[in-house]
Amino acid sequence: KQEVTQIPAALSVPEGENLVLNCSFTDSAIYNLQWFRQDPGKGLTSLLLIQSSQREQTSGRLNASLDKSSGRSTLYIAASQPGDSATYLCAVRLSGGSNYKLTFGKGTLLTVNP
C-alpha cells in the first residue's frame, strides 16, 4: 500500500528565505508526482507535475525534483513571500493495475512572515 509522508508538518520562515519541502513515498512504481497548494477552506491548485521519467520541473520561483529510486521529492521555493503561505501537498499516482487514484501526504503548512 502506497504511503506518502511530508516533512515538516509545519514551517515558519521570514520573508525572502529560500526553503525546501520534503515528500517521501513507499512504492516507487509511480506514473507521476504532483505538488499542490491549498489555501484555507479552498480547493487544490496544481503547482507542478513531474512524470516518472523526469528528474525535475520548474515554474517561476518553484522547482520540484523527483528521485524515484529513493522514493523522494522536494519542492524548492525561492525568495519566499507572504503570499506563499498555504498548505503544500504532494500526491503520487501509482502505476500498475487500473486504479490511477492519487495518494496524498498530509501536507506541510507554510507560514511566511513579513
Added chain:
Amino acid sequence: KAGVTQTPRYLIKTRGQQVTLSCSPISGHRSVSWYQQTPGQGLQFLFEYFSETQRNKGNFPGRFSGRQFSNSRSEMNVSTLELGDSALYLCASSLNLNGDAEAFFGQGTRLTVV
C-alpha cells in the same frame, strides 16, 4: 478556460438526510474523481468515473455513490448522513484515464452534518 466547478460550495444537513454534490470538469476532460478531505484522515479517494462508468472505488461504505453523465459532469450522493461525513469534498478532472494525466481540482463543497 473555465476550471473545475463544484456546486454548492457549502451545505448544512441533518443526520439521516441525503445529499447530492455536483462537479463540472474542465471542458474536454473525461475523467472525474472524488476525494474526501478531513483534518484527521487528510485526502482520501472516493471514486473515479470515465465515460459514464465507475472505474475505481475507494474504501468507503455503500452510502457513498456517484455517477457521470454523457457531458462528463458528475454527481456524488451520500445517503443516511452521519456526523463523520462532515468534510470538504473535492472533485478532480483529468483529460483521460492515462496514468500520466495531470489532475485539476475544484474549490470543493464543504458539507457539515449536524
